[in-house]
Amino acid sequence: SQQGEEDPQALSIQEGENATMNCSYKTSINNLQWYRQNSGRGLVHLILIRSNEREKHSGRLRVTLDTSKKSSSLLITASRAADTASYFCALTTSGTYKYIFGTGTRLKVLA
Amino acid sequence: DAGVIQSPRHEVTEMGQEVTLRCKPISGHNSLFWYRQTMMRGLELLIYFNNNVPIDDSGMPEDRFSAKMPNASFSTLKIQPSEPRDSAVYFCASSGTPGETQYFGPGTRLLVL
Numbered sequence: 012s013q014q015g016e017e018d019p020q021a022l023s024i025q026e027g028e029n030a031t032m033n034c035s036y037k038t039s040i041n042n043l044q045w046y047r048q049n050s051g052r053g054l055v056h057l058i059l060i061r062s063n064e065r066e067k068h069s070g071r072l073r074v075t076l077d078t079s080k081k082s083s084s085l086l087i088t089a090s091r092a093a094d095t096a097s098y099f100c101a102l103t104t105s106g107t108y109k110y111i112f113g114t115g116t117r118l119k120v121l122a
Numbered sequence: 123d124a125g126v127i128q129s130p131r132h133e134v135t136e137m138g139q140e141v142t143l144r145c146k147p148i149s150g151h152n153s154l155f156w157y158r159q160t161m162m163r164g165l166e167l168l169i170y171f172n173n174n175v176p177i178d179d180s181g182m183p184e185d186r187f188s189a190k191m192p193n194a195s196f197s198t199l200k201i202q203p204s205e206p207r208d209s210a211v212y213f214c215a216s217s218g219t220p221g222e223t224q225y226f227g228p229g230t231r232l233l234v235l
Contacts, residue, residue, distance in 0.1 A: 041221055044223070046224075046226075052228060052229075053126075053215075053227055053228050053229050054165075054213070054215075054226045055226070056223045056224060056225070099165065101224075103221040108153055108172055108177060108178075108220040108221055109178060110155070110167065110221075110224060111167075112164070112165045112167075114164050115164065115165075
């Protein structure tokens with residue numbers, strides 16, 4: 012399966028701590044994206060990293076990509092209660108417009 | 123920008139009835155995607171269109187499902203006849219550039235009794 016596999020499936024941390032979630036995949040990618048989904052809502056795009064990039068930052072978010080290991084990680088620093096959500100990786104492959112979504116990590120940030 | 127608009131937001135119907143879900147993508151976006159999300163199967167891509175043309179419908183579960191995009195600003199996903207196992211949240215998403223950022227609608231929560 013080309014599906015991204017995320018780990019952990021669930022993560023519970025205290026406010027102010029950092030949260031790290033990982034995405035592994037099996038195919039060659041064009042780019043990899045991370046999305047957030049609050050309960051009962053649609054997904055919201057967070058950050059996109061291309062296959063020739065290794066690291067990208069956006070505010071409190073840091074994404075890394077290791078194409079040799081076919082894995083990516085999302086780090087949320089100084090987490091807040093409002094970061095409580097599910098986080099999904101989505102990868103796209105060259106020559107197709109399909110987005111393959113991972114299984115998601117449920118993050119709970121305790122105040 | 124109003125974002126991706128979906129209607130209805132909630133739909134409760136009885137088994138065997140026809141269900142039509144609607145989507146208006148972001149103006150200027152030429153890629154449109156329909157997804158289904160359940161606890162058991164996660165987020166599944168059903169079909170996507172590029173420039174109003176269906177590109178890949180391999181995710182459509184069976185012939186009871188059909189999707190159309192008659193113009194750049196409107197798409198429908200139809201289930202006929204509906205079954206209880208179709209109960210899920212259905213999302214529509216659009217993208218301005220293939221393979222780049224997707225913008226999701228709020229979803230339609232479908233319950234088939």
